[in-house]
Amino acid sequence: MCSRYLSTLALAFATGVIASAAQAAEVKNIVIVHGALADGSGWRKTTEILENRGFNVTIVQEPITSLGDDVAATNRVLDLQDSPTLLVGHSYGGMVITEAGNRPNVAGLVYVAAFEPDKGESAGSLASSKPASGTNIRETKDGKYLYLDPAAFPNDFAADLPKDEAAFMAKSQVFASKEAFSAKMADPAWKTKKSWAIVATEDRAINPDLERTMAKRAGSEVTEIKGSHAVFASQPEQVASVIEKAAQSVSQ
Template sequence: MKNYLSILAIAAVGSLAAFSAQAAAVKNIVVVHGALADGSGWKAATEILEKRGFNVTIVQEPISSLADDVAATQRVLDMQDGPTLLVGHSYGGMVITEAGRDDKVAGLVYVAAFQPEKGESLIKAASAIPAGKMNIRETKDGKYLYLDPSAFAADFAADLPKDQAAFLAKSQVFASKEAFSAPVGEPAWKTKKSWAIVATEDHSINPDLERQMAKRAGSEVTEIKASHAVFMSQPEKVADVIEKAAEAVGK
């Protein structure tokens, strides 16, 4: 009888160890950048996460339409070899709210991002609590929007060194009006656990709006004193939230 109980105990320990290994298996991170910037600004946060054992992939979506950007994200999700944490910054929050319904997505992290309800577009969501006057301009063809380079630092990246903010202004990704006016479908945050980072010094999305959307979604909130470019100015703190979320969805 003793031997039988010992065998059961060993088997139970082995099963628990296997379960623990499986529970900690969410190592894939897919990041969807926001409008007016590309994925290169995530370099520092990516390097931090990779040193912690995560596999990070950045979606370089075209911001030509919400459907195009969701499709670009889906292509990257299809490449992942297991459960994945989906991260979105700013407009990227619109994208992950749609793309996050994919079965591979274990959880969502909104970084100074929009967390829309069903039927909301970015323009509709942003109008709930405006951020103030942003220096948004139209391209000559009237189809795309960009941030006036002379105001980019103040509106988007006030806590970055001047040279970094200047380069972001020069390399910004223009956003189509179509992308900003498209409504989302059933939000992924209604069925997936979510986290939200509120950038308390954000001049692009009102921090109170970030708080309101996160509360509505039932997201776990972390506030970071930073500009809209929190992913660049505070990469360690952003990586901490992403790591915490990855660990939680793996349990």
């Protein structure tokens, strides 16, 4: 009787382990949310590296008209994913993934030189708490949008990129509404989802010390990379490796 019971228990345990292994989804979908004063094209090199490593990468081209609009744009892309997804955000994109990351199909979050807000915080309030060294943000004539002076863009945003690449980024930047920068966070996804953070040590758009403080508060696993605010474009191999590591971690 005892022997039969133990055999049944062992079979049940083995069956449970096999079932659990079958249910564990390997995270191969990566959704990237670009930051303000940029667009998704700067992520091409990182995307190609990740795709060569077997990942399915989609980039959200959010309008940056409001935080709500940008989260909605991200959710539309998340709805297209066929399995659990790793959500990546750069700069202001960190605000977006912190809210959109509450979606059930988001397995984890990666912040790349990004804001990691807590409840009630905005991109504007965080930026002013520890100002960055770059000070060339301008307003449009209607006073509703912000942009980075194209002449200062290479130095303040992409100092470690070739001049022609930085100049193109300056020309293709997406203006950010003041409304997007003043919107307050509701429920931060990093409180329930595992997160990683890349600190760009030469960042002039977001103070690197602010990046460190936010990451520590959120309990994010931190990687410091010597690079400008455009670290995703200037150091694509290192950024891709952090994203790959995060995907592997949430797959376990």
